Amino acid sequence: MFLQNFAELSINYEQNAHKLEECEKALEELGCNLSESKLKIIEMQEELLPLSDAQWENDANVENCKRCNIQFSVSKRRHHCRKCGSIFCNSCSSARLKLPSNAKPVRVCLPCYNYLQNRQNCVPNE
Known part of the structure; x- marks a missing residue:
């Protein structure tokens, strides 16, 4: 048993x-x-998310690059990141990516570029 x-x-x-x-x-x-x-x-x-929601910084209010802090001048131009709207120098915004709101690749800052690249790498291919 x-x-x-x-x-x-x-x-x-x-x-x-x-x-x-x-x-x-x-x-x-x-x-x-x-x-x-x-x-x-x-x-x-x-x-x-419409890209227009990104508030572009006013050129007159920004004297230095948001990333490297270099001072803008006649030879060091300001460039808006098309993703976040912040202002950067050419070196810190030289990356280009195709965003949903644009048919062609547009200027983005390096932080946005890295963020978007990481997002793309995280999403599995179908």
Whole structure:
């Protein structure tokens, strides 16, 4: 009787362990799918945000580059980042990316460029 109960318990344990393993795999897969979906949603939200919402800084109020702090002059021109609207020197805004609001690649600052590149690298290819 004891051996029979032990055998039944052992079989039940094996079955439950197998079910648990299947559930863990399913949860892991669902977690991955959820992460991918969240990234896609974030990307879509960013694409839907109109770029005009970015408040362009007024040239008259900015004397230095926001990134490297170099002073603007006749030879050191101001350039607006088309993503965030901040003002940078040529060196700190030399990157170009295609944004949803423009058909051609436009000037973006290095922080926005790095951010957008990282976002693009995080979203899995379909």
